Amino acid sequence: MKKLLLALAVCLCGAVSAENVVLDLSNPGEPIEYDENDVWTRAYDNDATVYAQEFLFTHTANVEYHSYNGFVASKTTLITESAGMDDQFGCMAKGGVAGEGTPYLVAYWDSYADSNLDEKSCKVYTSSPYYAVGCYVCSSPYVYYTIQKGNAYARKFEQGDWFKLVAHGLNGQDKETGTVEYYLADYRSANADEWTLNDSWQWFDLSSLGQVASIYFTMESSDTGEWGMNTPSYFCLDKLTVSTEPASVDKTLTAAVRAYYDRTSGVVRVESASPVEAAVYSLNGTVVLKQLVDGSAALDLRACPSGVYVVRCGGYSVKVVK
Structure with missing residues (x-):
């Protein structure tokens, strides 16, 4: 699956x-x-x-x-x-x-x-x-x-x-x-x-x-x-x-950073209440895209081949599949 x-x-x-x-x-x-x-x-x-x-x-x-x-x-x-x-x-x-x-x-x-x-x-x-x-x-x-x-x-x-x-x-x-x-x-x-x-x-x-x-x-x-x-x-x-791990969410910070892959546009959209560096890595650790986000930004993956990528925003990381 x-x-x-x-x-x-x-x-x-x-x-x-x-x-x-x-x-x-x-x-x-x-x-x-x-x-x-x-x-x-x-x-x-x-x-x-x-x-x-x-x-x-x-x-x-x-x-x-x-x-x-x-x-x-x-x-x-x-x-x-x-x-x-x-x-x-x-x-x-x-x-x-x-x-x-x-x-x-x-x-x-x-x-x-x-x-x-x-x-x-x-x-x-x-x-x-x-x-x-x-x-x-x-x-x-x-x-x-x-x-x-x-x-x-x-x-x-x-x-x-x-x-x-x-x-x-x-x-x-x-x-x-x-x-x-x-x-x-x-x-x-x-x-x-x-x-x-x-x-x-x-x-x-x-x-x-x-x-x-x-x-x-x-x-x-x-x-x-x-x-x-x-x-x-x-x-x-x-x-x-x-x-896969326990999560303790601080309600005052919930959704202060939010990112999702917009499949229709082929971009990773990032929203942040404060400035944060957002980066997309390939599975071998190579930086594919990097951008400072202050408010909102779109990291364009359209030129990237299909596969698994890691998105990191500040101290948080998660995988996406293109």
């Missing part, structure tokens, strides 16, 4: 040199075909799963009822602002972390399935145990505009309301290693100026989960009724990252 290790750099305490595995939906393990709306053609196929790099994402569907739960690949940029199902495959960022129109995952968490079936509806397996690092998450437009406006099933959020994503780690024996939370909406403050409603990709630190064989996601909301949560249980995910 060909392993593509994109450089999604986060600042690790102690500058641990580790091999990261990063989700890259532009290079899936199995082909992902999109329809005229830029949504995975197998969204309602019960025999389909999303597989990329070392990750396998759960997906179940019912063709008769045109329904699904779990993960669906999408790259749609359409947002209708309807607070309805026509926005269920969208993302507030209008694309993945790599930019507008690039692929990402939309997840629908089914609380009923989680309560009544053995399998978790939103679960990702790794090919072998890895240490959790993190992922990027973003709001679904369906959720965003429901929270902002309300609809027939859920009320508009007011002071005191909140909506969060919970990640659960499982080890090789299927025992929980811990949980970590991210608030996609937080209106708990008495000061409305401090309310937050996610509309862009934000880093979700999963490092406290430790070594995991799988991760599953659940959701919670302050808008809950007799039949459970009223807020639509959707979220978007990209660049899930695991590592």
Whole structure:
């Protein structure tokens, strides 16, 4: 199996040199075909799963009822602002972390399935145990505009309301290693100026989960009724990252340095909050490219032959496959 290790750099305490595995939906393990709306053609196929790099994402569907739960690949940029199902495959960022129109995952968490079936509806397996690092998450437009406006099933959020994503780690024996939370909406403050409603990709630190064989996601909301949560249980995910070594992420420095291979343009894009030297090396140690990055830069690999390269930014290094 060909392993593509994109450089999604986060600042690790102690500058641990580790091999990261990063989700890259532009290079899936199995082909992902999109329809005229830029949504995975197998969204309602019960025999389909999303597989990329070392990750396998759960997906179940019912063709008769045109329904699904779990993960669906999408790259749609359409947002209708309807607070309805026509926005269920969208993302507030209008694309993945790599930019507008690039692929990402939309997840629908089914609380009923989680309560009544053995399998978790939103679960990702790794090919072998890895240490959790993190992922990027973003709001679904369906959720965003429901929270902002309300609809027939859920009320508009007011002071005191909140909506969060919970990640659960499982080890090789299927025992929980811990949980970590991210608030996609937080209106708990008495000061409305401090309310937050996610509309862009934000880093979700999963490092406290430790070594995991799988991760599953659940959701919670302050808008809950007799039949459970009223807020639509959707979220978007990209660049899930695991590592061969333990990672301790300093939240104040998370994503201060970020790099990824833009396959469409043939460049390594580097973003840094402070000046850093970024260099690309061949496997024999030869410097292929070197550039000072202050803000953002693109290291052009188009003239380089296909193969494995090492990208180093400051004290961090990771492999990419061209």
